[in-house]
Amino acid sequence: MPQLILIRHGQSQWNLENRFTGWWDVDVTEKGAAEAWAAGELMKAKGIAPDVGFTSVQTRAIKTMNLALEAMGRLWLPVTKDWHLNERHYGGLTGLDKAETAAKHGDDQVKIWRRSFDVPPPPLDPGSPWDLSHDPRYAGIAVPATESLKDTIARVLPYYESAIVPELKAGKTVLVSAHGNSLRALVKHLSGISDADITGLEIPTGQPIVYDLAADLTPGERYYLSER
Numbered sequence: 747m748p749q750l751i752l753i754r755h756g757q758s759q760w761n762l763e764n765r766f767t768g769w770w771d772v773d774v775t776e777k778g779a780a781e782a783w784a785a786g787e788l789m790k791a792k793g794i795a796p797d798v799g800f801t802s803v804q805t806r807a808i809k810t811m812n813l814a815l816e817a818m819g820r821l822w823l824p825v826t827k828d829w830h831l832n833e834r835h836y837g838g839l840t841g842l843d844k845a846e847t848a849a850k851h852g853d854d855q856v857k858i859w860r861r862s863f864d865v866p867p868p869p870l871d872p873g874s875p876w877d878l879s880h881d882p883r884y885a886g887i888a889v890p891a892t893e894s895l896k897d898t899i900a901r902v903l904p905y906y907e908s909a910i911v912p913e914l915k916a917g918k919t920v921l922v923s924a925h926g927n928s929l930r931a932l933v934k935h936l937s938g939i940s941d942a943d944i945t946g947l948e949i950p951t952g953q954p955i956v957y958d959l960a961a962d963l964t965p966g967e968r969y970y971l972s973e974r
């Protein structure tokens with residue numbers, strides 16, 4: 747039967763520094779790389795053998811995918827990298843320290859920016875050092891100035907339906923290595939979480955989340971692989 751494994755990238759350098767990251771491209775830390783490797787070893791130990799992988803075009807997710815696959819002895823697997831799985835764009839918050847931002851704007855406002863359904867962070871200023879509009883990986887793509895979770899869902903779900911669902915319909919085991927909020931977008935859909943309840947969903951780094959799906963792709967209860 748089809749199986750979908752979701753993993754948020756291992757700890758990134760800006761996770762360690764507690765900075766808003768979004769589309770900015772940062773690497774995993776040594777700890778994050780170890781998390782990714784351990785996730786691969788866990789999947790192997792539990793007998794999970796992905797047939798195909800999908801990830802974003804951001805280094806932290808790509809490296810997590812590669813390290814996990816290498817730990818499983820499956821680095822040969824076909825992996826698709828696509829911007830539609832990128833982290834939510836954090837707009838004008840990109841690069842800022844999360845604690846300093848909370849001190850300036852208040853915890854409640856930062857919680858709204860980080861976890862609400864449809865309130866985006868302030869837009870990135872044109873000419874900002876975090877402007878990615880000239881990054882070659884986004885050639886021909888309208889890089890957003892900011893994204894709410896609703897905006898992120900609007901790009902993640904169509905990609906899931908067009909690229910990932912066909913593999914699941916073929917009965918494959920699919921591994922997705924992505925980001926906290928692009929995965930919150932997917933989990934909201936798969937687990938039928940309301941716009942109000944999604945504010946409470948957190949996704950930890952490097953912990954494989956499993957959906958066993960029926961032949962018609964109805965998802966079962968999601969679970970952490972480490973808990974089964």
Ligand SMILES: O=C(O)[C@H](O)COP(=O)(O)O
Nearest residue numbers: 765766767768833860926
């Ligand atoms: O983009 C980021 O800053 C992190 O990857 C996710 O941040 P958040 O947990 O504050 O949404």
